[in-house]
Amino acid sequence: MAIYKLGEIGELKYSKSFVANGNDSDFPIFATGGIVGYTKIPTFESNSIILPRVGTMSIYFTNKKHSTKNTAFSFKTKDDTTTKYIYYLMSSIDFSIFSIGSAVPRLTSNFWNQYFINLPPLEEQQKIIDIIEPLETISTKIKTTKKAIISLLKMIANHKIEKTNELLINHLTFEKGKNGPKEFESSGTPFLDIRTLNTRISSKFVKDQPNTFKGDILLSLDATVGLVDWFIEGFNGYLYNLKSDYLTKVEILLNVLNNTNKKIIEMNATGSTIKHASKAKKEMLYFKLNSEWKNITNTLFKLLLLIEEIEAKKTKLYQLCVNLLIR
Incomplete structure (x- = not known):
């Protein structure tokens, strides 16, 4: 070798x-x-x-x-x-x-x-590829299914929810994350910042217990504005966790995925090096989900979270195989 x-x-x-x-x-x-x-x-x-x-x-x-x-x-x-x-x-x-x-x-x-x-020699490389490749085929099918669900939710967000004259901030809270410590840990609870929202890979850790969990709708109004995720768990720093006493998680997600609200975020983004669009939260509009779509979208969101969980477990298995066979 x-x-x-x-x-x-x-x-x-x-x-x-x-x-x-x-x-x-x-x-x-x-x-x-x-x-x-x-x-x-x-x-x-x-x-x-x-x-x-x-x-x-x-x-x-x-x-x-x-x-x-x-x-x-x-x-x-x-x-x-x-x-x-x-x-x-x-x-x-x-x-x-x-x-x-x-x-x-x-x-x-x-x-x-x-x-x-x-x-290693080519023959050994090929044997390792033959073991790992089937896992990648499974991964492709999972990603295709997830992409289809997200596309369907985006379609609903832009064609099946009704625009109102109300502001979104009247229906939910934009809970801002907390600043991290001066010195981060090498392991522990993932610290959720813009970079984590970009990659889903945490590079910073804290001692604090998680305050954000899978299923929470996270939104960035700083740096790469408009980023949204629903499957990150850890200690929230800088991001907005969108919460409501009566809107479901998927209703919140649909409002954030709506193109009108995405444009409002973009129009409020200021700054030459790092963009900030915090003013957008006071201008984003509330879109009401028809009752006939509530059960459908709730089911789709639960399915999306399940697919995400399967993908996460598959990724761990994939990485384990790679580490065992290649490292």
Whole structure:
């Protein structure tokens, strides 16, 4: 088994320009957050690793020719088996160690010369891939189901809830998180900030008990304004936890997912380096959910939380397999 710097065994590229002129049957264009469009003329070869340079550090593997925006790297070795092996290895990396920036993390080019890997012979690499790959197939099905539920909730949020003349703040409270300590812990309760909302990966921990739980609707009105999540647990710092005595969690979520309220947040965002849209909470509108949709949306939200739980457990199993087989 030989030890290499990641940058020594593969080629790292990103597009400075590209043409988004295709449809979903053509070649994907990757950026922060995944596929952002399609092109008829790709710039990179298939069987490559895609790693965002800014924001959410979730890696992808594409077996199609592709392009990237300049917010994502494309990485490939000479051997497809080795590229796939490195992809599984990288899926367990905590990229926060190598990134800079608190509100919006950025991965520098130095990462490729700072990360060392052990490469076993090709035959052993393939055996490990054959064990891990079925778990990824399950993961794809889970993500497809989750994406479908979220898309349906967004559709309901923009077509099946009634606009009123009331303000959202009259129906719920925007409970702001608490500032963290001067010094954070190396383990303990995850400290929830903008970065955690971006990645769902905590890089800071506190001694305090959790004050925010899975199912709570969290909203960012600072830094990357408009971000929302419903499946993060820990000690809330800086984020707004949206609470109501009579609105259900999904009713709150639908109001936040509504495009009108999203535009209100964007219009209230001020600041050159770090955006702040705290004034938006006094202008966001209340949209009423019809009674006929309440049972449906409650069921969808419960299903979404269940899918999230299954995905979280699958991720732990996936990482365990990667650590046992590759580390």
